[in-house]
Amino acid sequence: MFIKKYIQDIWGAVKSLLTGMRRTMYYFTHHKEIITEQYPDNRDTLQLPERFKGEVVMPHDENNEHRCTGCQACELACPNGTIKVIFKNEINAEGKKKKAIDKLVYHLELCTMCNLCIEACPSDAIKMAQTFEHSVFDRNELTKILNNPGSKIMEGVE
Amino acid sequence: MWSFSNIANNIHAWLGNNFNPTMTLVIEMVLAGVAVIGLFAGLGLVLVIMERKVSAWMQIRLGPNRVGPKGMLQSLADTIKLIVKEGLTPDGADKFLFNLAPFIAMIVAMLLMAPIAFAKDFQLWDLNIGVLFVSAVSSIMVISILMAGWASNNKYSLMGAMRSGAQIVSYELSAGLSILTIVVLSGSLSVSDIIYSQADGWWIFKGHIPVLIAFVTFIIAVTAETNRAPFDLAEAESELTAGFHTEYSGMKFALFFLAEYVNVFIVCAIGATLFLGGWMPFHIGSWEGFNQVMDYIPSSIWFFGKTFFLIFVIMWFRWTFPRLRIDQLLNLEWKYLLPISMINLLIVTAMAILKWHF
Numbered sequence: 001m002f003i004k005k006y007i008q009d010i011w012g013a014v015k016s017l018l019t020g021m022r023r024t025m026y027y028f029t030h031h032k033e034i035i036t037e038q039y040p041d042n043r044d045t046l047q048l049p050e051r052f053k054g055e056v057v058m059p060h061d062e063n064n065e066h067r068c069t070g071c072q073a074c075e076l077a078c079p080n081g082t083i084k085v086i087f088k089n090e091i092n093a094e095g096k097k098k099k100a101i102d103k104l105v106y107h108l109e110l111c112t113m114c115n116l117c118i119e120a121c122p123s124d125a126i127k128m129a130q131t132f133e134h135s136v137f138d139r140n141e142l143t144k145i146l147n148n149p150g151s152k153i154m155e156g157v158e
Numbered sequence: 159m160w161s162f163s164n165i166a167n168n169i170h171a172w173l174g175n176n177f178n179p180t181m182t183l184v185i186e187m188v189l190a191g192v193a194v195i196g197l198f199a200g201l202g203l204v205l206v207i208m209e210r211k212v213s214a215w216m217q218i219r220l221g222p223n224r225v226g227p228k229g230m231l232q233s234l235a236d237t238i239k240l241i242v243k244e245g246l247t248p249d250g251a252d253k254f255l256f257n258l259a260p261f262i263a264m265i266v267a268m269l270l271m272a273p274i275a276f277a278k279d280f281q282l283w284d285l286n287i288g289v290l291f292v293s294a295v296s297s298i299m300v301i302s303i304l305m306a307g308w309a310s311n312n313k314y315s316l317m318g319a320m321r322s323g324a325q326i327v328s329y330e331l332s333a334g335l336s337i338l339t340i341v342v343l344s345g346s347l348s349v350s351d352i353i354y355s356q357a358d359g360w361w362i363f364k365g366h367i368p369v370l371i372a373f374v375t376f377i378i379a380v381t382a383e384t385n386r387a388p389f390d391l392a393e394a395e396s397e398l399t400a401g402f403h404t405e406y407s408g409m410k411f412a413l414f415f416l417a418e419y420v421n422v423f424i425v426c427a428i429g430a431t432l433f434l435g436g437w438m439p440f441h442i443g444s445w446e447g448f449n450q451v452m453d454y455i456p457s458s459i460w461f462f463g464k465t466f467f468l469i470f471v472i473m474w475f476r477w478t479f480p481r482l483r484i485d486q487l488l489n490l491e492w493k494y495l496l497p498i499s500m501i502n503l504l505i506v507t508a509m510a511i512l513k514w515h516f
Contacts, residue, residue, distance in 0.1 A: 010494065024216040024478045036220040
């Protein structure tokens with residue numbers, strides 16, 4: 001019985017090692033599979049993976065309207081205080097006061113691209129963009145205001 | 159026809175005509191030394207770029223591709239960088255041993271070049287115990303590693319050196335036993351005799367399955383002896399930063415690095431000599447036409463072709479397998495390789511006595 005297990009062990013080891021070696025030999029002989037992006041050279045044709053996360057942005061439509069209700073779910077979800085929501089009171093058509101966002105401040109220098117704010121957002125107001133060339137000379141440029149100036153909330157988003 | 163042995167003979171004849179015998183011997187020794195150092199430098203450059211390209215392609219990367227055509231001058235640029243770097247000796251180190259260790263590593267690699275036959279009748283020293291010489295001298299390598307680890311006064315270095323000691327002492331056994339199978343079959347310890355015994359076919363074909371097992375054991379054991387992945391516990395970047403050469407920098411580090419690659423070349427050359435016929439062309443029994451075509455290829459190309467094939471196999475191992483833990487490493491040697499190679503040696507001895515091989 002001991003001998004049988006011994007030989008089985010050797011057989012299994014040889015077989016699994018050969019499987020690995022076959023895979024690396026396949027890659028060695030198939031240069032088309034190479035996934036290296038020669039980045040600064042191919043900036044124009046760069047193909048980023050679908051799930052690559054560069055920074056948080058807030059999409060606006062053609063009427064300069066966004067979907068953010070100011071519910072603060074993103075601010076609460078953020079583990080390191082990257083997002084701050086600043087409010088203002090807006091008076092709507094019926095003369096009622098309504099809470100709306102004044103600024104959605106986003107600190108890119110603190111962001112770890114964890115995607116928790118996007119998952120927390122109930123109205124899909126923010127999403128991850130694929131831009132990644134973020135280096136600047138002044139740190140203040142990394143503090144961004146996500147909503148465009150003069151923008152307001154889209155009709156029908158609560 | 160052009161060959162290494164012709165060149166060597168011409169130089170010898172010319173020196174013999176122009177100088178007295180003592181002077182001739184001295185000049186020939188100097189020439190051999192320079193040739194070995196030149197070969198070392200060339201091997202270092204070629205093997206480093208080869209390793210980087212092979213590893214890159216196996217990991218679906220491009221590898222170095224900026225310096226020179228297709229990145230082929232990368233290792234030359236690295237060498238220049240290493241030469242201009244400062245060779246620092248730490249304050250707490252044992253200065254004499256610390257500076258001596260890289261040179262011992264290098265000298266061992268140089269000594270191992272002596273009995274290797276690079277081409278037909280082209281050998282530095284055809285001593286009658288060539289194989290024994292190689293296995294004896296190659297075990298001095300561990301002294302330089304232990305010396306480097308001890309003298310660095312650094313716990314990573316010491317741990318790397320101790321692991322390396324355990325590893326080399328264990329794997330010498332199965333490497334030695336698999337070398338013995340060929341010694342038993344060819345009946346000689348001399349490198350040139352072993353090569354001539356393969357004139358009608360390499361041992362790996364003539365010796366059936368037992369020699370194949372011995373070959374696999376030999377490759378595994380020498381991979382461990384040269385401290386390469388998957389047996390690179392002595393340096394283990396992820397655990398011990400760089401193991402025994404953590405404290406080395408500049409050219410002293412480069413000497414260790416070079417010694418590693420030259421050792422890989424040497425063990426592959428020994429493997430090619432013992433199992434794949436050294437410079438002997440590929441011959442099949444009595445096919446006269448085929449054998450003559452094969453003889454047409456120069457013997458040096460056969461030797462370097464086989465050696466580089468084995469080097470490629472060892473690199474293939476390195477970039478495929480994960481590193482073993484120290485207990486797994488010792489289990490593999492003492493529980494698997496050693497018993498297998500002992501039984502294998504018995505079978506080969508029976509084969510040699512009963513003349514079962516071709």
